Amino acid sequence: MKQQPKLTQRLQDAFFGLVYRNRLIYNTCWEDPRLDRRLLGLTSASRVAVITSAGDNALDYLLDDPAQVDCVDLNFRQNALLELKRGLFLHGTFEELFSFFGDGGGPNCAAIYARIRKHLPAYAAAYWDDNIGYFKAGRLSRSFYYHGASGVVAFAFSRLLGLIKPRVRREIPRLLAARTPDEQRRAYAAIEPAFWDRLSRWLVGRPELMALLGVPQPQIRLIRDSHPGGLEGFVRDKVRQVFTEVPMAENYFWRVYMTGRYTRECCPEYLKEANFAVIRERLPRLFIHTESLSDLLGRKKGFYSHIVLLDHQDWLAHHNPQALAEEWDGIFAAAAPQAKLLMRSAGLDVSFVPDAARQRLRFLPELTQPLHAADRVGTYGSQHLAVVG
Structure with missing residues (x-):
C-alpha cells in the first residue's frame, strides 16, 4: 500500500501549489543560457521546445539562429511576461526595453505600455493592466x-x-x-x-x-x-x-x-543593444503556449531537435511519477532522431529520470560536468545533456 504523505508535507505541497497557481513566480530566468548554448549547439535547422520561465533564455537562443523556438508554461503569467518582452522588441525601442527589464522600471513605463498594449494577446494585456505598476518608479520596491x-x-x-x-x-x-x-x-x-x-x-x-x-x-x-x-x-x-x-x-x-537592476555591461544577452535588431528580426520564429509540456509534445511527433526541461522533473519524480512517465513518452515521440535533451536537478545524478527512459538516452557527462563549475547561477546540484538513441 502506498504510504500517505505526512500532514506537514501535504501542507507544504499545498502552499507551493497556492503560490504557483496565483502568482508570477520567476521574474528572470535562473538557468545560465551561456552554458545552454554551448551544450545545445543550435543551428539554423534546430527546432527547440523550452519551458518559458521568464523567457530570457528563449530570447537568447534566437541569437543562434534556430528555425523555431516553442515556449511552454502552465502558468499564464510567465507567458504574459514573455509577451511583454516580445511586444517591446517589436513595437518599442531598445531604450524602452532596457527601461523595463534592464532598469527594472521607470517613469515612462506606463505610457510605453499604453502604446504597445494593443499588440499583446488579450490574456497578457489583462494581466499587465492589473500589474503594470510593477514597473512604476518611486514605489517602495523601486524595481x-x-x-x-x-x-x-x-x-x-x-x-x-x-x-x-x-x-x-x-x-x-x-x-x-x-x-x-x-x-x-x-x-x-x-x-x-x-x-x-x-x-x-x-x-x-x-x-x-x-x-x-x-x-x-x-x-x-x-x-x-x-x-x-x-x-x-x-x-x-x-x-x-x-x-x-x-x-x-x-x-x-x-x-x-x-x-534590483542590471547594468549595460552586466545583463542578459537579450538586453544588450548589439543584439536588439537580430532578436527582433527572428521573433516570428518564437511561439508561446500556455499548456503542459506533455500537451505541446503530443502535437509534435518527431519534430524537436532540442528539448530544454529546466528542473521540473525533480518535482514530478517525487510528486507524480505517472505524469513523469507519460511526459517521457511524449518526449520520445516528439524528439527527432539524435535530439538533445538538457536537464537540471537539485540532486547530484540522473536518478530522477525513470529507468525505462534512461535506457533510451545517451548521457554526456564529459561535456556537462566541466561546465557545471562555471555556472553563474550556482543553485543546481547537477546539469545533464542527453541524446535520444
Whole structure:
C-alpha cells in the first residue's frame, strides 16, 4: 500500500501549489543560457521546445539562429511576461526595453505600455493592466525584480540586510565591483561570517521561503538527501562557489537580485543593444503556449531537435511519477532522431529520470560536468545533456 504523505508535507505541497497557481513566480530566468548554448549547439535547422520561465533564455537562443523556438508554461503569467518582452522588441525601442527589464522600471513605463498594449494577446494585456505598476518608479520596491514570488524574497532579503546586517550591506558594492579573483574572494570573506548567522540558517530551512523561490518540497527533500550538509550546507556551498569562483563582472543573475537592476555591461544577452535588431528580426520564429509540456509534445511527433526541461522533473519524480512517465513518452515521440535533451536537478545524478527512459538516452557527462563549475547561477546540484538513441 502506498504510504500517505505526512500532514506537514501535504501542507507544504499545498502552499507551493497556492503560490504557483496565483502568482508570477520567476521574474528572470535562473538557468545560465551561456552554458545552454554551448551544450545545445543550435543551428539554423534546430527546432527547440523550452519551458518559458521568464523567457530570457528563449530570447537568447534566437541569437543562434534556430528555425523555431516553442515556449511552454502552465502558468499564464510567465507567458504574459514573455509577451511583454516580445511586444517591446517589436513595437518599442531598445531604450524602452532596457527601461523595463534592464532598469527594472521607470517613469515612462506606463505610457510605453499604453502604446504597445494593443499588440499583446488579450490574456497578457489583462494581466499587465492589473500589474503594470510593477514597473512604476518611486514605489517602495523601486524595481520589477522585487515583484513576483521570487522577487518578494529578494526584496525582503535586501531590506533585511540593511536593517539587521548593515556591515554585509555595505560590503556588497565592493563584491559587485571586484575585478580580480583575489579581490572578489576577499570581499566575500568579509561578508560570509556576518551573513551566515542563526537567523540566516533558519530562513534557508523554511519550506515556505523555498516555495516563494519556486522550489517545491520534493526538490528540498532531494537536496537534503543528496548533499552531505543538507539544505543549509548545499546553499552555503553554492553561494560560496558563485561569489568566489565565478567573476562578478559577468554574473548578472545575482546582481539583479542584490541591486534590483542590471547594468549595460552586466545583463542578459537579450538586453544588450548589439543584439536588439537580430532578436527582433527572428521573433516570428518564437511561439508561446500556455499548456503542459506533455500537451505541446503530443502535437509534435518527431519534430524537436532540442528539448530544454529546466528542473521540473525533480518535482514530478517525487510528486507524480505517472505524469513523469507519460511526459517521457511524449518526449520520445516528439524528439527527432539524435535530439538533445538538457536537464537540471537539485540532486547530484540522473536518478530522477525513470529507468525505462534512461535506457533510451545517451548521457554526456564529459561535456556537462566541466561546465557545471562555471555556472553563474550556482543553485543546481547537477546539469545533464542527453541524446535520444
